[in-house]
Amino acid sequence: MLKSGWLLTCVVLGTSIWMTFGKTCVKVPGHVCTCKLENGTLISLDAISGSKSPVFADVEEVNHTSADGRQYLYYYDPCRSFALPQANGVCTGVSVCQKDVASNAYYNLGELGDTKFGWDETRDLFYISYRGCDGQDCRRTNVSLRCDWSRGDPMLEVFRQNGGTPLEYNMTLTSRCACPAGCAEERHPTRLSGGAVFLIVLVAGAGFYLLVGVAYRRIVVGATGWEALPNRRFWASLPGLVRDGVTFCITCRRADTTYDQI
Structure with a gap:
């Protein structure tokens, strides 16, 4: 019985350590949308970023209409800032932007200067978060990274905003680039000093x-x-x-x- 108890303790402890270190992805210095896992492999979204215009534009929410009956469109680029001329300066130098279809108003939902990586316990997915402020009005966007090796063209799903302060928005990005080493080798060649x-x-x-x-x-x-x-x-x-x-x-x-x- 004593040996069995020690064995169970070791298994539980080993599982806890694996859960802690296996679900950590540290942002790589100098790369706003690349993180490194404990085993040294990278998750990089560089390959699905656009040049000047956002990769994802005019994306509707999953249910199309929010809880307050209003309809919104979203613009997103994982790794580069963009500007929407029609937004009257609100969405300039941003990575995530929201448009209120009814009022034609735009909101800054996140910039590249404050990106962070984390682990979503409820969905068992890594995520990257962005934070954007327009004066005292700040918002945060969490983009869950769903690994799909068969998906060459990335897919973005946008869900309803969560209430609270600051307002939070949840999205899911499905791509092979969300997989460990899925796209990292393509856009991270060794650079000469x-x-x-x-x-x-x-x-x-x-x-x-x-x-x-x-x-x-x-x-x-x-x-x-x-x-x-x-x-x-x-x-x-x-x-x-x-x-x-x-x-x-x-x-x-x-x-x-x-x-x-x-």
């Missing part, structure tokens, strides 16, 4: 210098062997010059100076 670019340019420049110099001295001057190297004497003396410079810098302040008595 500034130092790597400098080294590449330096090596390429040195190779070009040697190639052109050797060709010139062999063809025009008629030099052979080591004499074909451009500026051979300078390069041969360079190590000695460097050594003398280092020696001078080290000993110049320590040199003993003596003067003759007058």
Whole structure:
């Protein structure tokens, strides 16, 4: 019985640890809509973002009409800001926007500057949230990420807003890009650092210098062997010059100076 009790405790503890770490996705620095799972794989929505106009436009709510009898349309781009000229500046530099069809009024539902990732316990889905404010009026949009490997074209479902302060809006984005490593490799190539670019340019420049110099001295001057190297004497003396410079810098302040008595 004692062994069984310890075994059950270990199973429960292991399950708790898995539940805690297996449902954590940390936002990748420098990427507003990419997060990293505990095993190192990425969930990235970059591949389904538009250029200037939002990917999803004029999207109706699932039931088309909200609880107060009004109809709304939604505009959404997961990873890029957009502007709706017809919104009179309300939806400029936003990622989520809402339009009241009856009054033709627009509302900022979220911007890229405050995106967060989390886990929705009730739906067993990761979500990304956006927050937008128009003066003192703030709203938050939570977009649940439903993984579907068979869906190349993403689908957005918009649900009714939740009351409270701030107002919250719930959406579901279904796509293979919502799957771990579903689209991450497509839009996250390894980028060279500034130092790597400098080294590449330096090596390429040195190779070009040697190639052109050797060709010139062999063809025009008629030099052979080591004499074909451009500026051979300078390069041969360079190590000695460097050594003398280092020696001078080290000993110049320590040199003993003596003067003759007058």
